[in-house]
Amino acid sequence: xxxxxxxxxxxxxxxxxxxxxxxxxxxxxxxxxxVAPNERKETLFTTDERVEMLREVCRGFSNVEVxxxxxxxxxxxxxxxxTVIVRGLRAVSxxxxxxxxxxxxxxxxxxxxxxxxxxxxxxxxLSSSIVKEVARLGGSVTGxxxxxxxxxxxxxxxxxxxxKQRAAGxxxx
Ligand code: PNS
Numbered sequence: 001x002x003x004x005x006x007x008x009x010x011x012x013x014x015x016x017x018x019x020x021x022x023x024x025x026x027x028x029x030x031x032x033x034x035v036a037p038n039e040r041k042e043t044l045f046t047t048d049e050r051v052e053m054l055r056e057v058c059r060g061f062s063n064v065e066v067x068x069x070x071x072x073x074x075x076x077x078x079x080x081x082x083t084v085i086v087r088g089l090r091a092v093s094x095x096x097x098x099x100x101x102x103x104x105x106x107x108x109x110x111x112x113x114x115x116x117x118x119x120x121x122x123x124x125x126l127s128s129s130i131v132k133e134v135a136r137l138g139g140s141v142t143g144x145x146x147x148x149x150x151x152x153x154x155x156x157x158x159x160x161x162x163x164k165q166r167a168a169g170x171x172x173x
Contacts, residue, residue, distance in 0.1 A: 001029030002028050002029050002030075002083055002084060003028065003031075003080060003081055003082040003083065003084070004024055004030070004032070004082060004084035004086045004115070005031075005073070005082045005084070005086065006020065006034070006085075006086040007034050007035075007036055007069070007073050007076075007087075008035070009035070009041075009050075009128065010050045010053070010128070011038065011043040011045055011128050012044070012131070012132075012149045012152060013050070013053055013057055013145070013146065014123070014126045014127070014128055014131055014149075015143065015144055015145060015146065016088065016090065016119045016120075016123035016126040016127075019088075019119055019120050019123055020086065021033055021057075021058060021064060022061075024086045025064050028063075028084060028086075030063050030064075031061075031064045031065070032064075032066075032067055032082065033054055033058060033065070033066050034066075034067045034069050034076065035051050035054065035066075035067070035068040035069075036068070036069060037068070037070055044156060047068050049152065050068075051066055051067070053146075053148055053152055054066040056146075057149070072108065074105050077109070077112050078109065078112075082112070083112060083113065084115050085102075085113070085114045085115070086114075087102070087115075088117055088118075089119065090118075090119045090123075090126075090127075098114075101114075102114035123144075131145055132153070135150075135154075135159075141153065
């Protein structure tokens with residue numbers, strides 16, 4: 001049974017990430033979705049919040065575990081006896097950085113392979129950053145993130161929950 005790690009910032013998890021998780025869990029025996037405290041940029045959500053959201057979203061998936069890690073990804077993969085790193089690819093623009101990371105990881109640990117899964121075209125424009133920007137400015141991100149994430153975003157940006165807005169006649173549908 002092969003174990004794959006799907007690492008990322010997941011700040012927050014989007015419908016695009018969820019699509020990759022669903023595909024990965026069909027291909028690998030076990031998938032560990034693991035949150036990295038991002039070294040390169042500040043995050044909106046704490047590591048614990050990002051893990052909580054992912055746990056909620058992956059609740060029904062028997063072969064998916066949610067965790068967090070710090071330090072080198074390849075060391076974390078070795079500790080968890082994972083032989084594969086899964087990454088999602090949306091567009092050509094993702095490729096350069098992904099290639100660099102995959103090659104660095106292979107250089108560090110040749111036995112671990114990076115496997116890329118293509119995100120569905122429906123979600124190919126989605127990123128955590130664009131979702132946060134839209135949510136911060138009060139736009140709807142329904143369908144772009146799992147419902148639990150919408151609630152976390154509303155709370156973070158102190159927006160009225162959709163149910164309240166609807167009751168006040170603010171939104172329809
Ligand atoms: O969702 P992101 O921000 O694109 O994920 C990037 C991530 C967390 C996968 C990457 O930054 C990572 O692997 N960080 C762990 C540190 C590490 O191992 N760096 C060297 C290899 S790239």
